[in-house]
Amino acid sequence: MSADGMIWSSEAALQGAFLEALRSDNDVQSLLGNPARIFDDETDAPAFPYVVLEGHEWEDRGTSLAAGQSHTLTLAIRSRDGGRAAIKNIIGALRAGCEQMTLSLTGQRVVLIQPLYGDAMRTPDMREFRGLLRISVITEEAA
Template structure:
């Protein structure tokens, strides 16, 4: 969260402070991003595989605005230092990104999934 919110591209797309949430924020301004899912699974070798899904919702600017916002999240995720205390990230990459019209026909939704493999720091 902190890394995404500090990224210059994310702030350009989502405002300053960046509208990137991990909870159900009431009536957020558009566009905004929300971490929808974080799955952590041990690999059996001592590593942990993480899959993080981040959704982008945009209303103004059409599909192009939604794609630009999603691109900002993707670029930040690919360039971020993911290491946290006690763990070292072996690999981090985007495995999926897509943008589509939302079911309300007024907004656009983008989704990016990130895969991270971490190991305990020595």
């Protein structure tokens, strides 16, 4: 149990470490501020541009030798300036951050971090641009 009384699961530990690694990436900070505006619903009215963890799916993917999980994290990017190019630049920085990321997790070993899908579009209200980036993370129980 953590100091604040919450039980931390391996999924929550991975998610926290993943977001913190992206927030501390210099290229991400150059586009999203320092500290980088990457949220898991911590704020109701963030400054633009910003990123929100929109989803975190996971499945057990163990083998006969080790327990493991497959995670898919979905990041949503929002911007009001710079059009699709701004969104693509942010997606590029996030993708590069993921590809260079090293995560240290208690009891888990990260086997793979791989961006899977990215997209940039205008929102229906025509006031913002929205991007999506999906990332796959494979973990296994540390030996």
